[in-house]
Amino acid sequence: MIPELGNFALALACCIAATQAVLLLLGAQGREVRLMAMAPGLAFGQLIAIGASFAALAWSNAVSDFSVRNVAEFSQSQAPLFYKVTGTWGNHDGSILLWCLVLAICGAAVGAFGSNLPASLRARVIGVLGAVAAGFLLFALTASNPFTRIWPPPMQGQGMNPLLQDPALAIHPPILYLGYVGFSVPFAFAIAALLEGRIDAAWGRWVRPWALTSWCFLTAGIALGSWWAYYDLGWGGFWFWDPVENSSLLPWLTGTALIHSAIVVEKRESLKTWTVLLAIVTFSLSLSGTFLTRSGILNSVHAFAVAPTRGLFILALLGLVMVPSLLLFALRAPVLAPAGLFAVLSREGAIVLNNILLCSIAAVVFTGTLYPPFAALLAGEQLSVGAPFFNSTVLPLAVPLVLAMSIGPALSWKRAELFPAFLRLWWAALAAAAVGIVAALGWHGLAALGFAGAAWLILGALADIAQRIRLFRIRFSESFARLAGLPLGAIGAAVAHAGLGVTIAGIAGMTLASQRVVFLHPGQSTDFAGYRWTLQSLDRVPGPDFVSRVASLEASRNGRTVAVLHPADRKFPVQGTAVTDTAIRTNLLVDLYSALGNVRNGGAEVRLRYDPLAPWIWLGAVVMALGGGLSLADRRLRVGAPARRGARVPV
Amino acid sequence: MERVGILRRPLLLMPLGAAVVGGIGFVELLMRAEEGRYNPHTVPNLMVGHAVPPFSVGAAPPGTGFSTADLQHLAKPVLVNFFASWCVPCHAEAPLLMQLKAEGVPIWGIDYADTEPALGRFLAADGNPFARLGGDPKGEAAIAWGISGVPESFLIDRSGIIRWHLGDPLSPAIVSAQLIPLVRKYG
DSSP states (O other): OHHHHHHHHHHHHHHHHHHHHHHHHHHHHTTOHHHHTTHHHHHHHHHHHHHHHHHHHHHHHHTTOTTBHHHHHHOOTTSOHHHHHHGGGSSHHHHHHHHHHHHHHHHHHHHHHGGGSOHHHHHHHHHHHHHHHHHHHHHHHHTSOTTOBOSSOOSSOOOOOGGGOSHHHHHHHHHHHHHHHHTHHHHHHHHHHHHHTOOOHHHHHHHHHHHHHHHHHHHHHHHHHHHHHHHTSOOSOSOOOOHHHHHHHHHHHHHHHHHHHHHHHHHHSOOHHHHHHHHHHHHHHHHHHHHHHHHTOSOOTTOOOOOHHHHHHHHHHHHHHHHHHHHHHHHHGGGSOOOOOOOSSSHHHHHHHHHHHHHHHHHHHHHHHHHHHHHHHHTOOOOOOOHHHHHHHHHHHHHHHHHHHHHGGGSOSSSOOHHHHHHHHHHHHHHHHHHHHHHHHHSOHHHHHHHHHHHHHHHHHHHHHHHHTTTTTSOHHHHHHHHHHSOHHHHHHHHHHHHHHHHHHHHHHHTTOEEEEEEEOTTOEEEETTEEEEEEEEEEEEOSSOEEEEEEEEEEETTEEEEEEOOEEEEETTTTEEEEEOEEEEOSSEEEEEEEEEEETTEEEEEEEEEETHHHHHHHHHHHHHHHHHHHHHHHHHHHSSOOTTSSSOO | OOOOOTTHHHHHHHHHHHHHHHHHHHHHHHHHHHTTSOOTTOOOOTTTTSBOOSOEEEEBTTBOOEEGGGGTSOSSOEEEEEEOTTOHHHHHHHHHHHHHHHTTOOEEEEEESOOHHHHHHHHHHHOOOOSEEEEETTSHHHHHHTOOSSSEEEEEOTTSBEEEEESSOOOHHHIIIIIHHHHHHHO
16 A cells, blocks of 8 residues: 555656646746746645655555565665665666655755745756656656566565665665756756856855855765775775776766856856856766666676666656757856956956866766777777776876866955965975975885875965964954854855865875785784784574674784784575675874675784875765865855845845 | 858857757667667676587486587587576566477576476476576586676587677567677578
């Protein structure tokens, strides 16, 4: 009964979304005030319907209703309740439903927080979101309906992938989706602006919080996935330039460009066409990320099965979103005349440079990711593009980007002088160079470049704040008062830039990592990276739906125990698979990392790693997202201030 | 207000053009994937075009085994199929093999890393499509043929040259689009 209600709610959501698209877009075109006023109501209605549908699927998973095909294929009764519920989105059909739910949340959020928008813009934004939602809901209903029943129901489910039974992975998809799907709102704003035929400073101010929110979630989502690969999968690295990883990095890169170019629209009414294109491209890349992973067209460690039929469906959907919007862009973009002119050397100029570099990196990653399938298509060659290509092409573009990141905020709008910027930043440059030289003497060139870049970003961010509060030039108490009065947006930007510096420091630290694989019997020990590693014991421990083998590995330095690590592997008899649980001890400066390999003859193969600064990679991402959150807090205050509602449409 | 340069309009159409071209490419890739002509996961097998490698597989009841010499002078092209009783895709592939057998395609099976009782249960459950059958318990033949997993299939022409390789389970689309035309060509 519950699954049927879920199915019905899904169909209802699809109808509401279609209504939303037709009525609101027509209403806005014809300036029908009553139709436009329905926008929030329809958006909330869609959210309630899809929410009910999602709840029904989660319920079916929670009670292990194996007559639902989706539950029977991907769940099992012994799994802990938490993972039964999170397993709802751990498979294709369920994750499409989650996608639709997040899209509906975005629409409802525009309805809830968009009361200061002009009625026609709000109606168009929600209408465009409805059109996208209608497509995906139709896809969920017809091609990947999670509520299909099977008869007779099996006694037991086929079990969920043990890899998915992990807290980080349980929340990774929802957060990533909030980021991916969140970019549907800037996209909808872009389409609405093209339909309205006008973009002004206010548009930039409205679109920026949405882009920033999505960017924060995407940053956190990507970091979480990378953290999971490092800590749980025991891959021993944080980024593999895998197609699926790249497909999440692409919208992040263009999204980062978007949140910067939208500032120029807001402050200077320039870069309008470009910003609109970025909004469309970012959402399109988010969608293609889904397509590329789900169709299995790329060779990836994420090992999705090749599913041509499903791929064609998603591709058609992608075409339905992208072709009309890019056509609209080509037709209407000339109407968006730029207002503010600016010199090359200015804050705007720096942001243009940032956009060019970010988009170049995106283009390089895009090319590398899609080269193998297209080489197969055009030249019939089977080849793969790996980390060496990406490292050697992204690095030369990242260096000027990092260099410009600290200089940009030191330039003034419209027309800037280099000398004042130099006065602000000379000490940061000097310190970064010193860090680089010390690192180059101690380690190698690549690490030196990384540490110098990290120091430059962090100190550059500090210099920016120091300048704003006139540190050391007025009394300290006055500086402090200025700090408290600084707009959160300025602090947020500095924090986010410093966050990237922290991440870069972590990556530079990882280039100094070392590893060793040894075979130890209980009682034996080995010396590695300045520590003595002793295998104390090797035990079998039964779990609820698995059997695990746990090693106790002591790491000691100068006779003093630093850590006892418990790397393990878990065998799941129902699924016939095994999972490795790495054990990592961190003091935030160094990770001691151990993973259990083959166990034979009473001994075990252990993989040991010494990863300096590894946690900083993810710490930096958290700081970046935090910086985004800080600017967001600022934005929201300012967005509410000038009430422009009804300025153009009399109610 | 509307100052559109001659160059601007084509420039603005470029994103659309790129998306359309990319989309067409992906449709083509997906169509090829459907027919088995494109698979991002396969490792190309370098044996195609060469003679059957030196190997021999022992008895695996009811099969009596075979070796390189048996594959050198054939009356009809032979499909050599590596499989195992513990391999789920092999079970899934079995009905298609039975259908090929009914259509008169001789299939020679090599049972990879398996035991006799398990093989017996496999054949009892899924039927025996194999004209000849051998066991490769230690995986020596698998190394000689250069397979990367089971199931994998090879088509051998009448003079013992490997003409076709598939590193995946057979599917009806692959059989009709690739295998059957080759069987006819070399038949």
